[in-house]
Amino acid sequence: MDDDVSTEILEATYRALCKHGYADLTMQRIADESSLSKATLHYHFDTKEELLNAFLDDFLDRFGERLASESSDPRTRLDAFFDAIFAPAQDDTGEFPIALVELKSQAPYNDAYRERFVEMDRRMREVVASAVRDGIESGEFEAADPDTVARFVVTGINGMTVREVALDESPAETRALVEEYLDQRLGYAPEVAA
Structure with a gap:
């Protein structure tokens, strides 16, 4: 995945998670926080859980830094x-x-x-x-x-x-x-x- 796309998805996930919380987080709400479509998100991540795992990996890397x-x-x-x-x-x-x-x-x-x-x-x-x-x-x-x-x-x-x-x-x-x-x-x- 292109670094710019990855960054946009992860930043949109952060914003959507902050705005809607875990329980109300959806792929559509993440897409709404970006310039990408829900289909594009699903192209890179099959499920919301897969995307959240990538988000947590990125968070852990940044946290370590x-x-x-x-x-x-x-x-x-x-x-x-x-x-x-x-x-x-x-x-x-x-x-x-x-x-x-x-x-x-x-x-x-x-x-x-x-x-x-x-x-x-x-x-x-x-x-x-x-x-x-x-x-x-x-x-x-x-x-x-x-x-x-x-x-x-x-x-x-x-x-x-x-x-x-x-x-x-x-x-x-x-x-x-x-x-x-x-x-x-x-x-x-x-x-x-x-």
Whole structure:
């Protein structure tokens, strides 16, 4: 598939998912968000589920790119990770967290969705555990089990999405709690913007 067509389909899927939610998402509604016809969508994807799997793959790739940090400093890597996780997307209308929770709610019934969310969780835990491990080894952080710390942090992040959607709680509140936990557990003090 041509990159431009692929990009248009995936961006239209994002918009339609945000606008209509998972339950009311149709191939026609995705087509309506693009310059393409429903027939063109079906030419590239046999079903809505196939298209949503491609959407989740793309989302996972982009998410992984946002989490990547070239810094060798573990504190800087954690700060960059938190900036990527907790900062709102610049073009986000606030509807995507709702769509994401809806997609996650389908994971118990859809193995393909579950696999993608398991991979997302694994990548987040890997970033946190690696930074924590490096910080402990360099003496910058206090001793702790990096995998346990990462699991706790990622559990908080996953809960943040539900709290944001269901309780209208700001992600900044979860970030403050996570950073407080890391400070108590590791002696991590986040960088403060000047």
